[in-house]
Amino acid sequence: MTKKKVCSLRCPTCRKIVLANDAEYPFCSERCRAIDLGKWASGGYVISTPLNDPETDDSNYPSQRSKKPQ
Numbered sequence: 001m002t003k004k005k006v007c008s009l010r011c012p013t014c015r016k017i018v019l020a021n022d023a024e025y026p027f028c029s030e031r032c033r034a035i036d037l038g039k040w041a042s043g044g045y046v047i048s049t050p051l052n053d054p055e056t057d058d059s060n061y062p063s064q065r066s067k068k069p070q
Helices: 030-042
Strands: 008-010 017-019
């Protein structure tokens, strides 16, 4: 008899193991889901700014305003 592989991970709030077929996945409960939402709303979590690629970064490109009128 083969065993079925069950996908699981840890709740991001309390670190309890949560199975993929649980109703609150990836959280273990509505409480942990609300705590996580509160951290986003209060600024506890932030998305970092993208790194600048020097090949596509045109911040050093001379602008039209910096040219002297002739």
